Amino acid sequence: xxxxxxxxxxxxxxxxxxxxxxxxxxxxxxxxxxxxxxxxxxxxxxxxxxxxxxxxxxxxxxxxxxxxxxxxxxxxxxxxxxxxxxxxxxxxxxxxxxxxxxxxxxxxxxxxxxxxxxxxxxxxxxxxxxxxxxxxxxxxxxxxxxxxxxxxxxxxxxxxxxxxxxxxxxxxxxxxxxxxxxxxxxxxxxxxxxxxxxxxxxxxxxxxxxxxxxxxxxxxxxxxxxxxxxxxxxxxxxxxxxxxxxxxxxxxxxxxxxxxxxxxxxxxxxxxxxxxxxxxxxxxxxxxxxxxxxxxxxxxxxxxxxxxxxxxxxxxxxxxxxxxxxxxxxxxxxxxxxxxxxxxxxxxxxxxxxxxxxxxxxxxxxxxxxxxxxxxxxxxxxxxxxxxxxxxxxxxxxxxxxxxxxxxxxxxxxxxxxxxxxxxxxxxxxxxxxxxxxxxxxxxxxxxxxxxxxxxxxxxxxxxxxxxxxxxxxxxxxxxxxxxxxxxxxxxxxxxxxxxxxxxxxxxxxxxxxxxxxx
Numbered sequence: 001x002x003x004x005x006x007x008x009x010x011x012x013x014x015x016x017x018x019x020x021x022x023x024x025x026x027x028x029x030x031x032x033x034x035x036x037x038x039x040x041x042x043x044x045x046x047x048x049x050x051x052x053x054x055x056x057x058x059x060x061x062x063x064x065x066x067x068x069x070x071x072x073x074x075x076x077x078x079x080x081x082x083x084x085x086x087x088x089x090x091x092x093x094x095x096x097x098x099x100x101x102x103x104x105x106x107x108x109x110x111x112x113x114x115x116x117x118x119x120x121x122x123x124x125x126x127x128x129x130x131x132x133x134x135x136x137x138x139x140x141x142x143x144x145x146x147x148x149x150x151x152x153x154x155x156x157x158x159x160x161x162x163x164x165x166x167x168x169x170x171x172x173x174x175x176x177x178x179x180x181x182x183x184x185x186x187x188x189x190x191x192x193x194x195x196x197x198x199x200x201x202x203x204x205x206x207x208x209x210x211x212x213x214x215x216x217x218x219x220x221x222x223x224x225x226x227x228x229x230x231x232x233x234x235x236x237x238x239x240x241x242x243x244x245x246x247x248x249x250x251x252x253x254x255x256x257x258x259x260x261x262x263x264x265x266x267x268x269x270x271x272x273x274x275x276x277x278x279x280x281x282x283x284x285x286x287x288x289x290x291x292x293x294x295x296x297x298x299x300x301x302x303x304x305x306x307x308x309x310x311x312x313x314x315x316x317x318x319x320x321x322x323x324x325x326x327x328x329x330x331x332x333x334x335x336x337x338x339x340x341x342x343x344x345x346x347x348x349x350x351x352x353x354x355x356x357x358x359x360x361x362x363x364x365x366x367x368x369x370x371x372x373x374x375x376x377x378x379x380x381x382x383x384x385x386x387x388x389x390x391x392x393x394x395x396x397x398x399x400x401x402x403x404x405x406x407x408x409x410x411x412x413x414x415x416x417x418x419x420x421x422x423x424x425x426x427x428x429x430x431x432x433x434x435x436x437x438x439x440x441x442x443x444x445x446x447x448x449x450x451x452x453x454x455x456x457x458x459x460x461x462x463x464x465x466x467x468x469x470x471x472x473x474x475x476x477x478x479x480x481x482x483x484x485x486x487x488x489x490x491x492x493x494x495x496x497x498x499x500x501x502x503x504x505x506x507x508x509x510x511x512x513x514x515x516x517x518x519x
Contacts, residue, residue: 021037044062086135090144090146201219298363302331470497
């Protein structure tokens with residue numbers, strides 16, 4: 001991600017200094033001395049200079065004048081700067097731990113200042129947490145999301161280029177696999193046919209009543225077919241790849257038709273198949289190859305031996321088992337084992353099992369092939385980019401959801417505390433009227449609310465509090481979010497603590513002094 005040009009630094013400082021100066025001129029904040037305003041502008045300049053290399057430090061610098069102005073961090077002068085540098089904190093890729101420590105440091109400093117002031121600390125602390133959440137954490141999350149989105153886009157294009165190169169390599173591999181497929185098909189199809197030719201020639205060679213010349217010709221035919229099969233094995237050994245199985249095209253006949261054709265050629269083979277056997281293209285194709293290779297091997301290496309084929313197929317998968325007995329004639333030369341190796345690779349690639357080895361006095365080949373295979377993952381550039389983008393969006397959504405949940409809790413807690421403190425500090429007009437000056441505090445307390453207000457309207461009181469008294473302020477109504485009248489009760493600090501003065505303080509916007517009763 002390309003960082004902004006350095007010429008944007010003065011523009012950033014100017015855009016953040018304007019709200020700070022305007023808030024002071026318009027009276028949106030409490031008036032501060034000129035040196036404090038200049039210090040705030042200098043801090044903004046320092047943070048602007050440091051935000052590229054030390055974004056966390058810049059954020060803490062901007063938070064300092066906000067905390068100095070208000071312990072709750074809620075100020076119109078530096079609120080925009082706080083959000084802007086929190087956004088830059090996320091955009092610069094600062095570690096999450098450092099960012100969280102920065103937020104915790106600001107929260108701790110504000111909490112200490114609130115505790116020292118001792119002015120309604122719970123409500124002010126909730127405002128601090130809300131300001132920190134919505135004015136710092138949320139902008140930080142937005143900056144992180146923006147940065148991650150741009151990085152993800154760049155990584156997606158890089159990944160797409162890499163996959164394009166890989167696809168070119170796969171295309172080259174596909175040509176090699178096609179050569180291996182042709183070799184495997186030659187082995188399975190032509191090898192089987194040559195074995196049947198050799199089998200028929202062997203049967204003709206031992207047939208009674210055949211002349212010696214014809215018997216010799218039949219023997220030469222059988223030898224030629226065996227030699228052709230061996231040469232075919234050699235060709236397959238040169239063309240076949242050992243690292244992965246080659247895809248096979250489906251045969252044109254079923255397993256039952258294959259066995260019938262082999263039996264018609266003189267191979268003593270029988271098929272056993274349950275009645276509930278079903279058909280599935282992938283498993284039937286692979287099972288066909290297994291049966292075809294096993295019959296070819298039986299005809300070549302165990303001539304005359306009885307062969308039994310057991311074929312079971314259902315929704316779970318396909319199982320084939322080919323067993324031959326002891327050979328009755330002289331077997332052919334040993335093979336290279338290429339066919340069985342290819343079958344084992346093809347079956348295991350489908351998630352199945354393959355076994356081949358001696359069984360009793362003969363040989364047995366068995367294979368179990370499941371019907372369903374796990375889908376291969378989509379590795380196209382679009383799919384990879386979409387998956388990564390979805391993961392990033394999910395992470396950002398979780399972060400925003402957690403922050404929103406915390407914000408909802410804070411807002412709900414702040415409202416509940418506000419409602420509690422305001423409604424439990426209400427002195428009704430009737431109770432206020434019943435209070436008489438000169439009444440001791442012990443007799444007055446039962447008629448007073450549980451709490452006093454934390455932000456008394458001292459500036460709107462009709463007269464200053466009498467000297468040597470302790471004054472308490474109460475709301476005249478339990479209405480929320482609207483200005484209301486207030487009552488002031490002042491008790492002397494002598495031992496009897498008598499009520500010496502009570503005053504009614506009008507709500508803002510009401511002209512005329514309040515009513516004061518003195519002893």
